[in-house]
Amino acid sequence: MPFCTSALIRATAMALVITGTAVALPGCAVSVPPGVQPVSNFDASKYMGTWYELARIDHRFEKGLTQVTATYSLNADGSVTVLNRGYDPARQQWREAQGKARFLRQADEAALKVSFFGPFYGGYNVVSLDDQYQTALVIGSSLDYMWILSRNKTIPESQRQALLEKAHALGVDLDQVIRVEQ
Template sequence: MPVDLIEPVADFDAERFVGDWYEIARIERGLGKPLTRSRVEYELLSDGSLGITTRGFHAGTHRWVEGHGIARFVGAPNFGAMKASFMGPFHEGYHVVAIDPDYRWAMLMGDTTDSFKLLSRKPVLDGKTVDMLVHQAALMGVETSRIHWVMQDGVNPTGHW
């Protein structure tokens, strides 16, 4: 069910957003063991949409997994509201709901609180930033006990255990 508290940022800059990000945390969706060492790369496409490449290590198969998608803006491109497609004609909300002024971290959500990600330009976020983002996610209706912290090359992304 959509939550009214999911509000995309109004001052989004796609050109600053492109590039490599570490996936710091997410709410698990689907079957199988969670990916570790996961990264997301965004590129600005000629039509103004964002190309998305995801990569991560699957602990169950001991293999790297890669996926591709496209996020198209819903409305003005300076509003962080998008619809993303990773599998054919199926689209889902892909919204930047919080972003660091220097684009060092970002919080993304779908159309519901079951779709949640924290991204960072570095494999670790400091504890103060983590606490602030988890608190903000809770205010948006995210069940924070469901957040899975993604290990990056043996490093806990929160910077502590």
């Protein structure tokens, strides 16, 4: 009898793992949030390099960080290496995370999925980008993730406001947006 009970417990546990995996994996799928239109005619090579984070909706993985940068480099296979770096003033140390991004569809549309933790991806949608690739508004998998990026540590306040207005028009809650100290 102990063998049968043990085998039944193992079979039940395995069924729960399989069911849990089947339920969880569709949640890992990344799509562009409704109403969000990524930039078309996107030139990934022009986007590569270092960007300064000027504003964001704060989340636990960036909470309290200042002097945040994101550096992108194009890989031979078409994927993008992402290096995020920020200073944690509470701990008086730099923190960084390296990930990989892939285009959701074609490489001339600024809709990507980014992973810093194994098979789990988040959205990265460039929704506003100036012609010189100097400022960008990025929305994540939902409107709860938003970043204003620039090639410079500061931009004119009128330009910052225009990007915030665009984010608001998409449905971003501007009360959640913080200015990032550079």
